[in-house]
Amino acid sequence: MKRYVIKSAFGGLQPEESLFSIPYKEALNPAQYEAVTTLHGPILVIAGAGSGKTRTLTYRVARLVEEGVPPSAILLLTFTRKAAQEMLRRAAALLDQRCEKVAGGTFHSFANLTLRRYAEKLGFQSGFSILDRADAEDVINLLRTRMGLNLKGRRFPRKRTITTIYSRAVNKVLPVREVIFEDYPHFLKEAENLLHLCGEYKAYKRENLLMDYDDLLIHLRTLLANNPDVQETLSQTYRYIMVDEYQDTNKIQADIIRFLASTHNNVMVVGDDSQSIYAFRGANFRNIMDFPALFPGTNIVKLEENYRSTQPILAIANEIIGRAKEKYTKVLFTQKGYGTVPALVAAEDERRQSLFVSQRILELREEGISLNQIAVLFRSGYHSFDLEIELNQRNIPFVKVGGFKFMETAHIKDLLAHLKILANPLDTVSWHRVLLLVENIGPKTAEEIFHCVTRSSIGLKGLATVKPKPRYARAFERLSKEMDSLDGSHLSLVETGAKLMRYYEPILEKKYDDYPKRAKDLEHLLTIMERYRRLEDFLSDMALEPPNASVDDMLATDYEDEQLVLSTIHSAKGLEWHTVFIISALEGRFPVTYAARSDEEMEEELRLMYVAATRAKENLYLTYPINIYDRGAGMVFSRPSRFIEGISEEMLDHWSLVNEEEEE
DNA sequence: CGGGACAACGTTTTT
DNA sequence: CGTTGTCCCG
Numbered sequence: 001m002k003r004y005v006i007k008s009a010f011g012g013l014q015p016e017e018s019l020f021s022i023p024y025k026e027a028l029n030p031a032q033y034e035a036v037t038t039l040h041g042p043i044l045v046i047a048g049a050g051s052g053k054t055r056t057l058t059y060r061v062a063r064l065v066e067e068g069v070p071p072s073a074i075l076l077l078t079f080t081r082k083a084a085q086e087m088l089r090r091a092a093a094l095l096d097q098r099c100e101k102v103a104g105g106t107f108h109s110f111a112n113l114t115l116r117r118y119a120e121k122l123g124f125q126s127g128f129s130i131l132d133r134a135d136a137e138d139v140i141n142l143l144r145t146r147m148g149l150n151l152k153g154r155r156f157p158r159k160r161t162i163t164t165i166y167s168r169a170v171n172k173v174l175p176v177r178e179v180i181f182e183d184y185p186h187f188l189k190e191a192e193n194l195l196h197l198c199g200e201y202k203a204y205k206r207e208n209l210l211m212d213y214d215d216l217l218i219h220l221r222t223l224l225a226n227n228p229d230v231q232e233t234l235s236q237t238y239r240y241i242m243v244d245e246y247q248d249t250n251k252i253q254a255d256i257i258r259f260l261a262s263t264h265n266n267v268m269v270v271g272d273d274s275q276s277i278y279a280f281r282g283a284n285f286r287n288i289m290d291f292p293a294l295f296p297g298t299n300i301v302k303l304e305e306n307y308r309s310t311q312p313i314l315a316i317a318n319e320i321i322g323r324a325k326e327k328y329t330k331v332l333f334t335q336k337g338y339g340t341v342p343a344l345v346a347a348e349d350e351r352r353q354s355l356f357v358s359q360r361i362l363e364l365r366e367e368g369i370s371l372n373q374i375a376v377l378f379r380s381g382y383h384s385f386d387l388e389i390e391l392n393q394r395n396i397p398f399v400k401v402g403g404f405k406f407m408e409t410a411h412i413k414d415l416l417a418h419l420k421i422l423a424n425p426l427d428t429v430s431w432h433r434v435l436l437l438v439e440n441i442g443p444k445t446a447e448e449i450f451h452c453v454t455r456s457s458i459g460l461k462g463l464a465t466v467k468p469k470p471r472y473a474r475a476f477e478r479l480s481k482e483m484d485s486l487d488g489s490h491l492s493l494v495e496t497g498a499k500l501m502r503y504y505e506p507i508l509e510k511k512y513d514d515y516p517k518r519a520k521d522l523e524h525l526l527t528i529m530e531r532y533r534r535l536e537d538f539l540s541d542m543a544l545e546p547p548n549a550s551v552d553d554m555l556a557t558d559y560e561d562e563q564l565v566l567s568t569i570h571s572a573k574g575l576e577w578h579t580v581f582i583i584s585a586l587e588g589r590f591p592v593t594y595a596a597r598s599d600e601e602m603e604e605e606l607r608l609m610y611v612a613a614t615r616a617k618e619n620l621y622l623t624y625p626i627n628i629y630d631r632g633a634g635m636v637f638s639r640p641s642r643f644i645e646g647i648s649e650e651m652l653d654h655w656s657l658v659n660e661e662e663e664e
Numbered sequence: 665c666g667g668g669a670c671a672a673c674g675t676t677t678t679t
Numbered sequence: 680c681g682t683t684g685t686c687c688c689g
Contacts, residue, residue, distance in 0.1 A: 079679090107679080109679090133678085158673095213678090213679050281679075379676070380675090381676080381677085382676095402678085440665095445665080471665095472666095543679090568678095569677080571677085594675095604677095
C-alpha cells in the first residue's frame, strides 16, 4: 500500500497580495504595527526601554516612503545626528536608498539649517556664528569685566554660573530673576546686575551676529511665530514629522513642533517618561504627557514588551523605577524568561573596582563575548579615570564617550577661531582668541584692534587699517598677512586648514609643552576637514555635533577592531550591550551629592540609574568601592547607591572580592 | 599694560 | 586636578 501524504500548508492560491514589499505585520507586534501604519494625525508612542522604539521609527520611515511620500517631506528629529543617520540607514536597508534622503538630525542642527536659509528675516543679514558653551562664557566674561562687575572683594557669580542661569531661564521659559530666586538665592542681591548683564549679552550677540545653542531654538521659534508665510511653507515642506526621545524635549521644542505641524498635524512623537534625564537642560518629562493637550485627538500607543533584557535584569530595572515617587505609565515585561541574576560587587576601593572590571572583561572575552558587546557606564566622566589606567595597562582597547571633549581643548579652539574669523569677520569672540595668541597682545589691545577692524566694515581687509604699536607690530603683521592671503582665496577647505596650521605651529610650540601630541590632534582635525567643502558647514557641525573622541581613540578606531565602550549614562541613551557594568554606584557619586537638594533632582538620578540598568541584554554588574578618597575628608566609607540598596539576594547577587592569596 | 607665577576654588550630565 | 582669579614685576 502506498501512502500519499497531503501537505498541510501548500496553496496553489497566493496569499492576499500585499501592496508593500515589507512584511510589516509579521515583523512588528500589534502596538508597533499600529504606530507604524497610522500615518496621519498626531500619535504619542510611549515606548519603554528596549521595546523596539528604533525599530518602530525605522519601519515607519520605510512605510511612508513606500506609500509614496517624498523623502524630503519627512522630518525625523532625534537626539543626536548619529541616531538619525542610523535609523535612516536601517530604513534604507529595509526598503531602498530613498530613505537616506529623509531630512533628519537634531533640533539644533535643523534650527541651524533653517535659520541660515531665513537669516535675513531675523535681521541676521550675513549669516551668523554659533557660540559653544565656552564661547558663550567668554562673551559673558568680557561683558562682565567691561561693566566693572568683577571687582575684587565682591562675590559676583562666575562666568560659568551666569551662563547656566541664563540658559536655564531660556529653556525653562522662566524670568532670569525667578531662576536666581529658585536656584541661586545667595546671588539675589546681584539680581539687578545679572539682569542688566543679560540684556548686554543679548545685544552683543545680535550686534556681532552670534547665536548660542539656546538662540538657535529661540530664534527658530520666533521665526515660525512671527512669519506666517514661513510657517506655512515649512509646514508644507515637512508633511510628516517624527520626534524621538520626546521626554527630553522642552517647551521651546514643543512649540516648534506645534508650528511645524500647523497645516497637517501629522506628528508622531516617541518617548519614555521614565527615561527623562535632561531636566538640567530644561526638559520636563511631563511634556510628554502634555502632548495630547497640544494636539487634540492624539492617538496613544504603548510599547511595553521589552525585547532587550532577560527577566532578571528587567526585574532589577522595574524594582529601581518602582522606587520613584511619581507613578509611571507602564510596566515592562519580557519573554526572555531565562538569564543570569545581576551582581552587586563591593570592592575595597576604587583600585580594586578597576581590577575587578578589567579582569571580568577579559574573562568574558575568553568566553567569546566581543569587546564591542560590553560597556562600562558611570554617572560622571571622571569616575572612569582609574579604570582607564588599568585598561591601558592591560592593553584592553576602549573608546570613551561623553565627559571631556576633544573639541574643547585649547589648541583645537585656537585653530577653529582663525577659521571662524574667515567665515564671519564680525565674530569678536574668535577675534579675541586669535589676537591673544599674538605675542604682546593682551585683552586691552585685542579689543582696540578688533574695534578698528569691525568699524572699518570691510571685513578682514580691515586688518590693514590697524596701526600696530612697535611692541607687537611684527607678530601682528604675520597674522595680518596670513589672514589676508586666506581671505577670498580659492584654496579648498582642507588646504586653508593646512596653511593655517603652518601659521599656528610656532604658537603651539611656544604655548604648550606637549605640543607634539597636540599637533597630532590638529592633523586629525585636518582629516575631518577633508570631508567638507564649505567652511560654514564644517564650523556648524563642529559646534553642533563635535566628534567626541580624542585622537588616541580615533587611531584605535582605525583598526576597526573590537573596542570596549566607556560612557556616561547620558551618552549611552538608546544604546544596548550584551554586558553592562555600572561602576561607582555609591552614595555621593550616584546619586551625586547635589541631588539631595530637591526631590526632582533625586528622582532624575533614579531615572538615570534606570536608564543605565536597561542598557543590558544578558549581564549586568553594579559595582561600588567601599573606601573612596574624598578631597576634604581623606579616605571615607561609602554606602552603595540608595537606588539599589536593600534589594534581596535573590534578585541581586552580592559579591565580595577576595585576593588570590587569601583564598588558598 | 602684558605676562608669568601662585593661590584658591569647586567639582554633572549636553546641544 | 584643572581651571579661574589675583598679585606683582618688567
